Amino acid sequence: MTIEKEELEYTSKTVRSRALYDEALAVMPGGNSRTTTFFDPYPFYVERGQGAHVWDADGVDRLDFNGNYTSLVLGHAPLEVVKAVQQVAEHGLSFPGPTEHEIRLAEQLTRRIPSLETVRFTNSGTEATMNAVRLARASTGRPKIAKFEGAFHGTHDWVMVSVTPDPKSAGGARRPKPVAASAGVPPAVLKHVVVLPWNDAEACAAILEREGSSLAAVLVDPLLGIGGIIPPADGFLARLRELTERHGILLIFDEVISFRVAMGGAQERFGVRPDLTTLGKIIGGGLPVGAFGGRRDIMDFYDPRRGGARISQGGTFNANPVTMAAGLATLNALTPDAYARLDALGDRLRGGVTRLLEGTRRRGQVSGVGSLFCLHWTSAKLSDYRSSRPKDGDAPTRVFLGLLNEGILLSQRGMGACSLAMGEEDVDRFVNALARVLARG
Template identity: 40%
Template sequence: MNLGIDAISKDSSARLFERARAVMPSGYTRNMLVTKPHPFYAVSAEGPYITDADGRTRIDWVNNFASLIHGHNKREVVEIISQQAARLLSATMPAEWEVRLAELLVERIPSVEQIRFMNSGTEANLIAIKAARAFSGRSKVAKLEGGYHGQYDLLEASYMPKAEEWGDRERPAVLAHNAGTPRSLLDELVLFPLNDIATMREILMRHASEVGTVIIDPSGLSLGTGVYADREFLVALRETTERLGMVLIFDEVWSLRAGYNGTQGIIDVTPDLTTMGKMIGGGLPIGAVGGKRDVMSVFSVDQGEPKVKHSGTFTGNPMSMAAGFVAMSLMTPGAFDMLAAQGQRLAAGLKRALVDTKTHGHVVNRGSMTNLLFTESIPVDYRDLYAQLTPAVSALSASMPKLMAVEGLHVLRNMFVGSTAISDADVDQTIAAATRALTAARQA
């Protein structure tokens, strides 16, 4: 039996999807990738480019939803992965790589004095909530209405609530994201709107005796929406949570890529705990929870039984730790500057594309993250975004990734996530391709 990589079939994406449908519900294992009539199956990638099973190569502006900060197959990262794989894949002994990655992140991220690792952003948020509850002694958690923090059912609630059900702005209804979610779990969640300081304060004060944890992605609402948090809002949230004795968690799973010291370094607001993932694994699965020593002491076994018992078969595995350490070491302040310049060049070009094609829209850029929005104005919170997603705006937003794919771009949710592998020439090619896609959209 040929177990080598050349044993992989030459099936087209359509045929692979047919095979997938027979053995996986609807053919998928990751709902974020659902595409009609079928997804493109990836075969290989190099630097900024990804090639599918149909032989099409495109510029990759998704970078596995922000985890591939160096694009694909960065030489140093591939080398350490191969060397480490030959030496030790995983074991029930810690390896030095976890110490090295921990040292690097503690040195860079302002709020992080100590850290622990896990295998995804979802897991990081789940463990961070346990830590915050143990520390505060209060079980309820508050998050943004419309905020995304991964797959933990408590935090998934009201990720995409509908207007008919969401209730008053001052008392948002907590709505299950999945059938079967226990009501008792939803009762543990409190919601507040983004960028509305007065309402956020009022809601947190009303629930002050029960809420011990507040979690927010400091970049804003959630990936792909282009709805960003005002700095003043985050400053007010920090002040309010501190005053009310609540543990503030910054979910930087996504937003850490904004700068050398994360988003918290840019806005100069320090949370109690920070969750991380994606880019810190160099392309391999990872998650991390870090924070001040006092909160992190809930994990400590020094005084006997810890308040929070955290473990896991692949926790701190040497493959993710080694790849993450190398990828992060290459992310110098200069590399972040380069990504910011790339984002600005792209944003300026996409703005020109909107004007040239007479398309109503907006381009929002933060560092290596650039969003193309077709809403009337730039939304300030979830309800504003929802209200602006008219059938025409939704149809255009949904058609653009497909039109851009025809033009040689891999873009999901009209969000462009940069990488150090993307050159100025790739950016210019992207702007030209997006302009053609916008023209095609107008003609459709």
């Protein structure tokens, strides 16, 4: 089926959403407040979510493999989290001062992640990476940072570089050029951000050799999450650790997505200890959140005692008690058994999709780690951002809309996550729905 036909079916099922969207157009640019969630012809409006399902304004039920972009590891409205939120909210929503809840979540995080000696909270992953980058500059006295081509770290200027660049204007694969990912990113940013190729240790070594003395940090999403969940090659993260140490560069793991792959995140799974870590998504239990932390000697730049903070980090809603309680209730549910279940669901899904694609001889494959996965519409060996670009540029949209019409929600580029609200039958439903979508186009 063509995109147009999938759109036609979608619009026929989402009449009330269309009407709401028309109202939204009058008061928001393109009717939108969150670029990521928009898709043509218009997004459906969510009415409620429960467990693994969301229902839209027209009452259509969809099995949710998006999970608010991997945040909802327990599924929608899990009882223990909702109860924790209600209990805390009854006593006030936010205060001009700390509450015990933030200590308890900080304890839980520092226990799970040994490299996280101390931690601070923010309201988003964007603020977390913004602070980590500032901290790296402050503590090293160096001006530049390095990030990987294809990696997304939020929407502040310093990381809006080479997120989804057109390779034609992004330089050679082994020496990528910084490309602004948005209008309004100042040219100064492009002079201060060095772009690295994912999984090419020798090219990274050469770039770090050249730029090392002016680099404050190498910022790494250990799974290249939004770039397609492309796991690090064997030894790649360890090599980055060794190179950054050699050049006096701080290694920052952005675990906003990858934290969900193990009790202690990707750094536990791959056995590499960064200097700083940024967090978000699941640690807020579905509410707005971010956090950053790491080596105590570096984090002490924020120590405000006797007016001594060298970096100020305000934030009206930082560490607000409702988010902290939701996060704690979520992490309490993430036991070793829970991780084993998440891994098994992810493995089953990847196995099913792989068998399906082999059977149809499509140019497609599925990547992932643990409960995270991403569909790719290329048969190239997946190693980095460039190799994951679809051979048929329409395929991700066609599959996304096709799955919506089959009652399955994914992200537009094909990234998804299994949640603890799912069972094997849900994963099998995903594979069967994908089979039907592929069979018609």
